[in-house]
Amino acid sequence: MLHIKNLHAGIEEKGILKGINLEVKAGEVHAIMGPNGSGKSTLSAVIAGKEEYEVTEGEIFLNGENIEELGAEERAHEGVFLSFQYPVEIPGVTVTNFIKTAINETRKAKGLEEMSASEMLKKIREKAELLEIDRKFLSRSLNEGFSGGEKKRNEIFQMAMLEPKLAILDETDSGLDIDALRIVSNGVNKLRSKDNAVIVITHYQRLLEYIVPDYVHVLHDGKIVKSGTKELALELEEKGYDWIKQEATI
Amino acid sequence: MSKYTEEELQKELETKEYEYGFYTDLKSDTFPKGLNEEIIRAISAKKNEPEWMTEWRLDAFRIWSEMEEPDWANVHYEKPDFQAISYYSAPKKTDPNKTLDDVDPELLEMYKKLGISIDEQKKLQGIAIDVVVDSVSVATTFKKTLAEKGIIFCPISEAIQEHPELVKKYLGTVVPKKDNFYAALNSAVFTDGSFCYIPKGVRCPMELSTYFRINEAGTGQFERTLVIADESSYVSYLEGCTAPSRDENQLHAAVVELIALDDAEIKYSTVQNWFPGNAEGKGGVYNFVTKRGLCETNSKISWTQVETGSAVTWKYPSCVLKGDNSVGEFYSIAVTNNYQQADTGTKMVHLGKNTKSTIISKGISAGKSQNSYRGLVQISPRAENARNFSQCDSLLMGNKCGAHTFPYIEAKNKTAQVEHEATTSKIGEDQIFYCNQRGIDTEKAIALIVNGFSKDVLNKLPMEFAVEAQKLLEISLEGSVG
Ligand SMILES: Nc1ncnc2c1ncn2[C@@H]1O[C@H](COP(=O)(O)OP(=O)(O)O)[C@@H](O)[C@H]1O
Ligand SMILES: [Mg+2]
Numbered sequence: 264m265l266h267i268k269n270l271h272a273g274i275e276e277k278g279i280l281k282g283i284n285l286e287v288k289a290g291e292v293h294a295i296m297g298p299n300g301s302g303k304s305t306l307s308a309v310i311a312g313k314e315e316y317e318v319t320e321g322e323i324f325l326n327g328e329n330i331e332e333l334g335a336e337e338r339a340h341e342g343v344f345l346s347f348q349y350p351v352e353i354p355g356v357t358v359t360n361f362i363k364t365a366i367n368e369t370r371k372a373k374g375l376e377e378m379s380a381s382e383m384l385k386k387i388r389e390k391a392e393l394l395e396i397d398r399k400f401l402s403r404s405l406n407e408g409f410s411g412g413e414k415k416r417n418e419i420f421q422m423a424m425l426e427p428k429l430a431i432l433d434e435t436d437s438g439l440d441i442d443a444l445r446i447v448s449n450g451v452n453k454l455r456s457k458d459n460a461v462i463v464i465t466h467y468q469r470l471l472e473y474i475v476p477d478y479v480h481v482l483h484d485g486k487i488v489k490s491g492t493k494e495l496a497l498e499l500e501e502k503g504y505d506w507i508k509q510e511a512t513i
Numbered sequence: 514m515s516k517y518t519e520e521e522l523q524k525e526l527e528t529k530e531y532e533y534g535f536y537t538d539l540k541s542d543t544f545p546k547g548l549n550e551e552i553i554r555a556i557s558a559k560k561n562e563p564e565w566m567t568e569w570r571l572d573a574f575r576i577w578s579e580m581e582e583p584d585w586a587n588v589h590y591e592k593p594d595f596q597a598i599s600y601y602s603a604p605k606k607t608d609p610n611k612t613l614d615d616v617d618p619e620l621l622e623m624y625k626k627l628g629i630s631i632d633e634q635k636k637l638q639g640i641a642i643d644v645v646v647d648s649v650s651v652a653t654t655f656k657k658t659l660a661e662k663g664i665i666f667c668p669i670s671e672a673i674q675e676h677p678e679l680v681k682k683y684l685g686t687v688v689p690k691k692d693n694f695y696a697a698l699n700s701a702v703f704t705d706g707s708f709c710y711i712p713k714g715v716r717c718p719m720e721l722s723t724y725f726r727i728n729e730a731g732t733g734q735f736e737r738t739l740v741i742a743d744e745s746s747y748v749s750y751l752e753g754c755t756a757p758s759r760d761e762n763q764l765h766a767a768v769v770e771l772i773a774l775d776d777a778e779i780k781y782s783t784v785q786n787w788f789p790g791n792a793e794g795k796g797g798v799y800n801f802v803t804k805r806g807l808c809e810t811n812s813k814i815s816w817t818q819v820e821t822g823s824a825v826t827w828k829y830p831s832c833v834l835k836g837d838n839s840v841g842e843f844y845s846i847a848v849t850n851n852y853q854q855a856d857t858g859t860k861m862v863h864l865g866k867n868t869k870s871t872i873i874s875k876g877i878s879a880g881k882s883q884n885s886y887r888g889l890v891q892i893s894p895r896a897e898n899a900r901n902f903s904q905c906d907s908l909l910m911g912n913k914c915g916a917h918t919f920p921y922i923e924a925k926n927k928t929a930q931v932e933h934e935a936t937t938s939k940i941g942e943d944q945i946f947y948c949n950q951r952g953i954d955t956e957k958a959i960a961l962i963v964n965g966f967s968k969d970v971l972n973k974l975p976m977e978f979a980v981e982a983q984k985l986l987e988i989s990l991e992g993s994v995g
Contacts, residue, residue, distance in 0.1 A: 311950050315942065335949035344950075351947040355965025361951070364961060369952035404965070421951065 264289045264326060264460045265310070265429055271320035272309045279305045281485035282321070287429070290457040294471055294496060295464045297482035298504045303464045304348050306482070307431045311345040312338045325429070340372040342428030346418040346435045348464075353405040358417060359387060361405045362424050369425065390423040394450050411438030419450045430454060431462045436470040448473030468500040481507050547596045550574060553701055560670050560704065563677060573690040573700030580694045593764045593799065595698070655719065664717055665710040669737050672708035679710055683741055687770040687807045687833070695766040695801040699735045703768070706737035711746040711777075720975050721750045736767040742777035742812075749780040751978055764799050771806035773814050775836065779806065782974050783818040783830075784982050786989075802828040810836030810865070817844040817973045819982045820855060821989040829887070831860035834868035834896075841870040844970040846982075848963075848989050849882030849914070858887035858919075863899040863929075872903040875967050878914035879990055885917040890931055892924040900930045907937040908966045910959070910990070938966075960987040 270283040279302050287293050297303055309316050310323060312335035323330050325341055333341070353361065367377045378386075391398060394416055406414050415435050422430055432451065436444055451461060451474050463474055471479075471493060479495040480487045481504075488507055489495065499507070553574050557567040582592060659666055665676060672680050690700040711717050742748050752769075773779050785800070806814035816830035832841030843859040861870035870890065878884040890901045907916035920933050940962050948958035963986050964971065971979050 308946075313946050315946075334954075335946060336952050336954045339950055339952035347947065347950075351941075351943050353944060353947075353962055353965055355968040356961055361961070364957065365948075365951035365953055368954065368957060372952065425951070 264291075265462075266324040266327075267310075267321070268324070269321035270306075270309070270318065270323065272305065272316050272318045274316055278319070279316070279485055280309065283482075283485070283487060285480065285487065287460045287462060289428075289460055290455075291478065292455065292461045292463065292474060292476045294476035294479045294493075295462060295482055295487075296466065296479060296496065296499055298508075301482045302485045303482055304433055305485075307345055307433045307462070307464060310338075310431060311335055311343055336368070337372075340369050344422050344425055344427030344430045346415070346422060346430065346432040348433040348437075350406045350409075350414045350418055352407045354407050356405050358401045358403060358405055358420075362387070362421055365421065366424060386424060390420055393423060393453065394420050395446050396420055412440065412443050415439055416443060416447060419447045423450050423454065426454065428458065429460050429462070431464070433464045434466070435463075436465050436467060444470065445473060468496045471496050483507055548574070548702070556702060556704060560673070562670075562673055565677075565681065566673055569685070569690075570701050573697050574702075576691045577694070577697035577701055580691075580697055582694050658718060662715050662718065663712040664715060665708065666721060667708055669706040669708045669739060670704070672739075676708070676710070679741065680708070680739070683770070683772055684739060685770075687772060687805045688768050688803050693803060696768050696803040699737060699766050699768045699803070703735040703737035706739075706767070708738075709740045709748065709750065711742045711748045713743045714745045715743075716746065717748040720978075721748060734765050736765075738767070738769040739772075740770070740779060740781070741772045742774060742779045744774045745776040746774075747778045749782070749975060751782045751784075751975065753784040753786070764801070766801045767803070769802070769804040769830075771804075771814055773806065773808050773812035773839075775810045776812060777809070778813045778815075780815045780817070781806070781830075782978055783816075783820075784974075784978060784985065785818065785820050786985060799825045800828065802826075804828065804830040805833065805860075806831070806841070807833045808836055808839035808841060808865075808868075811838045812836060813840040813842070815842040815844070815973070816859070817842075817970065818857075819846045819848075819970070819974070819985065820857065821848040821985055826853075826855040826857060828857045829859055831862070832870065833862045833864065834870065834899075835864045836868075837865040838867045838869075839865055840868070843870075843872045843874070844973045845873070846875045846877070846967045846970045846986070847884055847886075848877045848986060849879070849884045850989055851880040851882060853880075853882045855883070856885045856887060858885075858889075860889045861891065861901060863890070863892045863896040863901070866895070866897040866899075868896055868899045870899075870901045872901070872905075873969055874903075874905045875970055876905070876907045876916050876918075877910070877963055877966065877986075877990070878907065878916050879910040881913045883915045883917070885919065887919045887921075889921045889923070892922075892926050892929040892931070894925045896926050896929070898928050898930075899924075899926065901932065903931075903933045905933075905935045906966065907935075908963065909937065909939045959990055963987075963990060 265285070265287040267283050267285040270280055271278060272280040283306060285293070295303055295306070305316060309318065312330070312333060314335070318331065325338070325343070330338055330341070363383055366383070370377060387401065391401060396416060400413070403409075406417065409417065415438055418435060430451070435447060439447060448470065455461065461474070463470065463476060465471065476493050476496070479491055479493060481489040481495070481499065483504070550571060553570050554567060557570055665672070667675070669680075685700065688696050690697050709721060738752070740748065740750055769781070771779050771781060804816065806816070808814050814832050816832070818830065820826055820828070826847070830843060832843070834841050841861050843861070845857060845859070847855045847857050849855045858874065859872055861872065863870065872888055874886045874888070876884040876886055884907065886905050888903055888905070890903065892899045903920060905918045905920065907918065909916055916937060918935050920935070922931050922933070924931055940959060944962060945955055945958050948961065949955065953961065964983055967986065971982060974982055
């Protein structure tokens, strides 16, 4: 599904990602952990196609195709979804209107008809229920005045609506209490199938108890310094990142 | 009111000329250029006007001759040469040899996006359409409904003939001839526009929109509108057209007067899309408009406007809150792009006790445009307990445009409560990326953000108009972010 080869990227003269190699196959869940500032959000933004970052070396393949030339919306149409660490506010645009636009623009790009209002409504209801979202919430302005937890839940709601092939969750667990964490994880797990893949970025082992990863990678200073199975996450929790940092410098 | 369909509109278009004879009595040529008493008399004679009307015009002309063209700080343009304008030309006639193939394809594309019917496109471009006179046309039905309620709605030239007592009583009472340079000019030379009278206690059963929208296609440079809502009546009036109007007349100076008598309510909505000029700012329309409403006791006037056109716009729909407990509202969206300049705003003059006004202004600037909001809230000494709330929000796209807000408050009564809020925001890269990530391309993302920003005002427009206005906002900002 996703194949990243020797990816170097940065901003202006500053290098942030310094040779990332990662392969994510359909049906897999990968967790990426690592200290603050190690480049986790940058990696997810580069995969999603944020133009602010310049790719200086390496390639990203999506389903065997180099996506260098694809704009962010085209990558989204190909099924890439990013749950933002810091979701953006769009005043005056309701959650419903936003998701409706997102779905129909994606359908349009694929040459499909707009989704009928009744189908849209049905889907919204179903997903809102799954994520235990109050219907009143859906007519509020997107992310405006949302609590941290509401923002994250709204991201996963959009994910559930868009049914992406590759979902990248950037610290979706931060700001969620234990109940919300369970609900959100449940939403993510519903999406899991042999055709889809998920990349979970997190600091905490806690989330990985709900969304159990097949692989865990540790990112440090723009490089994946260690990869393993879910046991690695436990080890990290116990020993902290210093252990990795030391190992990385040896 | 049941929804008025495009098809019905089309039907109405077909019968309109027949119904009102707008074009039939005005076949004649254009007058020589320049302005003098001779010309004014000729205009008046051409329109078969009574003596009092001719005198009224001449008086306005004399006032105008003594006036100086104003200078405004925030708009720059080449001043028109008033002696180089022809003050009487027949409304746009259809050209029998012209077809849609002769029309700029870009313009046609825009019409298509706006969902304007082929017949209406032809109308706007002065192309002949096949006229089918349907004896039970929609227009006839409408006209009958209005007549049954005693509502008068007709071209102002017709009103001068048919209802002189009303015209005489109200014309120029809200916007006096000497009010300003352009109002004086308009008073001297206006040749068309609309007149509307709603009798006591009558609620106008339909939006007086479609008529005007059609009217617009043949509208002149110096339009004059007079709306009178008698005691306890209600009317919602829609002006304008979302289709971009290219006009050979560069200067437009309209006057609109609204009169809301005791307990009456007038809602006046405008969607204006004059040709703004090309990307370099050449060839656009100068739009200098004086719009004002007078509120008697317990009455209410709401102005709602969406402005996207014109090279230069100068426009301040205002309310004079004369009667106690009267209410004035102003909701505005002004979009400027490329080299457009807009200087708009409102004036709320509180004279009566417990008068209330609300101002919501949304300015959107893109390209190299300048967008200014100028508002004046005036509270007279006898206006006990007057209240005003103003909110002016600006949205900037890119780094080369400007937004300016000039709120003026003159409160001469201590009990006045005046609140003003202002915000300026910029469409951020992060917002665009967020939308892109969800599959929404940049053009659409901007439309979405702009619509969200304008929502408070769009919501004030009647449903059908709001949808059109939304599309219009989208189109006017196309290509404004690279
Ligand atoms: N837009 C940006 N401008 C400047 N520096 C940036 C930008 N984005 C990320 N960085 C820098 O790149 C590094 C990695 O950031 P980030 O990817 O957000 O880390 P993480 O998500 O792992 O905490 C940090 O040092 C951060 O300051
Ligand atoms: Mg981060």
